[in-house]
Amino acid sequence: MKAHYGYKDGSGEYFIVIDTDRCVQCSDGACVPACPLGLLERIQDDYDDTVCAVKEASRNKVKYACAPCKPVGAAAAPPCVAACARAGIRHTW
Amino acid sequence: MVIDTREHWRWPEVHWVNKELDWRAGGAITAGVDVGSISSKTAVMVDGKLYAYAILRTGASSPDSAVRATKKALEGTGLEIEKIHLTIGTGYGRINVPFAQKTLTEIACHARGANFVWGPTVRTVLDMGGQDCKAIQCDERGKVTSFLMNDKCAAGTGRGVEAFADLVKVPIEKIGEESFSIKEEPKPISNTCVIFAKSEALGLLRKGWDRNVVIASYLSAMAHRVYTLLERVGIAKDFVISGGIAKNPGVVRRLTTLTGIEPLAPNPQYDPQIVGAIGGALFAHAMLQKQKGAK
Ligand code: SF4
Numbered sequence: 328m329k330a331h332y333g334y335k336d337g338s339g340e341y342f343i344v345i346d347t348d349r350c351v352q353c354s355d356g357a358c359v360p361a362c363p364l365g366l367l368e369r370i371q372d373d374y375d376d377t378v379c380a381v382k383e384a385s386r387n388k389v390k391y392a393c394a395p396c397k398p399v400g401a402a403a404a405p406p407c408v409a410a411c412a413r414a415g416i417r418h419t420w
Numbered sequence: 421m422v423i424d425t426r427e428h429w430r431w432p433e434v435h436w437v438n439k440e441l442d443w444r445a446g447g448a449i450t451a452g453v454d455v456g457s458i459s460s461k462t463a464v465m466v467d468g469k470l471y472a473y474a475i476l477r478t479g480a481s482s483p484d485s486a487v488r489a490t491k492k493a494l495e496g497t498g499l500e501i502e503k504i505h506l507t508i509g510t511g512y513g514r515i516n517v518p519f520a521q522k523t524l525t526e527i528a529c530h531a532r533g534a535n536f537v538w539g540p541t542v543r544t545v546l547d548m549g550g551q552d553c554k555a556i557q558c559d560e561r562g563k564v565t566s567f568l569m570n571d572k573c574a575a576g577t578g579r580g581v582e583a584f585a586d587l588v589k590v591p592i593e594k595i596g597e598e599s600f601s602i603k604e605e606p607k608p609i610s611n612t613c614v615i616f617a618k619s620e621a622l623g624l625l626r627k628g629w630d631r632n633v634v635i636a637s638y639l640s641a642m643a644h645r646v647y648t649l650l651e652r653v654g655i656a657k658d659f660v661i662s663g664g665i666a667k668n669p670g671v672v673r674r675l676t677t678l679t680g681i682e683p684l685a686p687n688p689q690y691d692p693q694i695v696g697a698i699g700g701a702l703f704a705h706a707m708l709q710k711q712k713g714a715k
Pocket residue numbers: 345346349350351353354355356357358359378379410411412413414415416
């Protein structure tokens with residue numbers, strides 16, 4: 328499942344996209360401790376699969392919360408993306 | 421001067437019972453209770469068939485709204501909440517359904533409900549709810565394959581339309597049709613924020629714009645807004661729309677023009693607002709069957 332967490336507002340679209348089919352095969356959930364702000368968590372989804380998700384309280388602030396990890400023009404991947412060995416997480420902006 | 425104090429936003433509440441079913445003859449009674457920000461819906465199923473439902477306005481207390489909607493659904497049937505074997509809470513207030521044994525997200529419940537209401541060919545579900553908008557892709561079993569939910573802003577949602585209906589003083593059920601009583605389709609209102617869109621609309625009315633042109637412009641902005649969200653998850657046939665705004669042709673027809681895909685017509689048997697609650701009741705039915713099988 329492709330889970331899009333975030334929002335669209337007048338300034339653009341800000342979604343963190345998690346491919347939960349990849350999370351199901353992931354035993355360590357390395358993206359979670361990699362996030363310096365603790366935005367991510369491991370949850371049991373509606374189909375009883377253990378996957379990663381953006382915490383509910385953080386979904387409407389991803390643009391600002393992720394800004395320090397994703398400075399404009401930065402070539403390096405943010406910590407969550409770099410930690411995921413399965414390319415299971417990405418940002419749309 | 422006569423001040424118009426009518427509540428143009430007020431939509432009719434709904435209660436329906438399937439007279440062809442007798443819950444006493446059934447084995448498994450399940451319910452889905454979908455507590456949204458503006459409406460609370462309960463669907464009751466007997467052996468996986470829809471038996472009763474109600475759609476009421478959500479009050480100040482979510483638990484109270486869940487109980488009221490469920491009691492309304494059961495009104496006149498002799499069935500009581502205590503006799504429901506398994507209830508699933510869903511929607512924004514899902515953790516506040518006091519008699520629910522489990523909660524599930526409205527995303528999963530809408531996909532499952534749409535599969536039941538329109539059939540296994542449904543691949544894209546757009547739910548335009550009270551204060552959020554969900555674009556969902558699902559497979560032939562109604563399992564979610566991709567989703568996006570936008571609840572940051574009330575524009576493009578039921579709450580936004582309610583506020584707008586009051587502003588232009590047109591009953592909410594009529595606002596969609598009124599938006600077509602125009603000579604030429606106007607440009608969408610430029611503001612995406614409901615507060616600014618409202619003041620932009622007010623400004624246009626003060627400038628002497630025709631009321632229906634302003635309505636068309638507002639509804640067109642809503643359609644454009646949800647279209648961009650749909651684009652992100654992808655729009656595949658069959659496409660269906662659930663939630664209160666499915667009843668608003670002013671949004672639905674403009675969205676159809678943008679997508680180039682005609683949504684399936686609402687199934688006359690089921691109110692489009694009840695889709696998520698039906699999904700909850702179906703999940704509850706499946707869980708009950710699983711529990712029985714395990715014994
Ligand atoms: S590390 Fe990657 S695959 Fe593992 S839970 Fe996080 S996003 Fe999913």
